Amino acid sequence: MSTELIKVKTDEQVGIITLNRPQVLNALNLQLIDELVNELERMDQDKNIRVIVLTGNSKAFAAGADINEMAEESAISIMQKDQFAVWDRMSLISKPIIGAISGFTLGGGCELMMNCDMVIASETTLIGQPEVKLGVMPGAGGTQRLVRAVGLRKAMEMLLTGDPITADQALAYGLVNKVVPVEAYYNEAIKLAKQIAKQPPLAVQLIKKAAHKAEDLTLTEGMQYERNCFYLLLASEDRKEGMQAFIEKRKAHFQGK
Structure with a gap:
């Protein structure tokens, strides 16, 4: 299976997937999402893996969708591609997914984070849904999951202003489980994953x-x-x-x- 835009490894009973487009702040193009979901499904079937950790790098978990890929698309071409169908498959993953996030977690990156069951964030994390500033809106669950996660009032503020919130605000809103120094966020997520991997x-x-x-x-x-x-x-x-x-x-x- 081709994994050009993600890195994959295991640590004991923990499967680790790293988004790997650092030159564009891990912008989410169609190929990356396809590779990611295929790997999530593979790990879900691997009996040696009990928990999955999804991460990026210290500068960006994912800064959003790849705008260069979308700029020339039409409403019809996007609909015909049905590009969000692959996102729906993430909700069928039966094993826990722990997000280890840092830096820019925006747009599709925020939506990807909200597909995780638990989230460890670095103190440098910025989370937001800035689609409104581009004349569009979230399409991979941003309006639905954000309202469920933080409530209507906070979600509306984030969605309609497009402004990001800090890691500490995200913790207060219940969007993340824990905020730690940037040098510790990845190891903290692995530690949590290994703890859960010991459970039945x-x-x-x-x-x-x-x-x-x-x-x-x-x-x-x-x-x-x-x-x-x-x-x-x-x-x-x-x-x-x-x-x-x-x-x-x-x-x-x-x-x-």
Whole structure:
């Protein structure tokens, strides 16, 4: 599989994907997104990987869509390409995705960040949806996920002014989990990923699915979905191992079965 615009590696049970267009601040073109989603899907099927970390570099996680690629497109050509369909596949990834972000996280970069389940940000991070300043609007979930993440009032301010917010503001709004010095953001994300990778994989994946359902279902429907996931986990070998290890006062060894 070609990965010209991303770098891929593993660290124990953590898969790491690095956006790699530093000369254009990791601007998101069609090729990069295709490579990224294909790799996410591959890691999702790899039994040796339990958690995925998505990152860029200290200067930019991703500064937005590649405007040079879009400038000459028409409404019809964009619609025919259906370029956002590949973004929809990200929501089907069952394993946790941790974003390790720094610097410019704008437009499509912000939308990509919001596809992550948890986010560690450097103190130099700037997050925003500046599409309005170009006469357009977000198209990969910016209006929908941002409202769900920070509420209507804050989202409207960010969307209609196009102005970015700082890492500390993003932390206060609930957009990121933690803000650390720029030299520590990547290692902090890997540390969190390794902590989660030690948990039983089936439980982790079903918890992710149930938590995301909370945005789409009524409380009653969500409670029933959660309950069904709970019942399913009772049949797993990891559940037996976890409870037996608790009784025997030893460390559990989870295998994802």
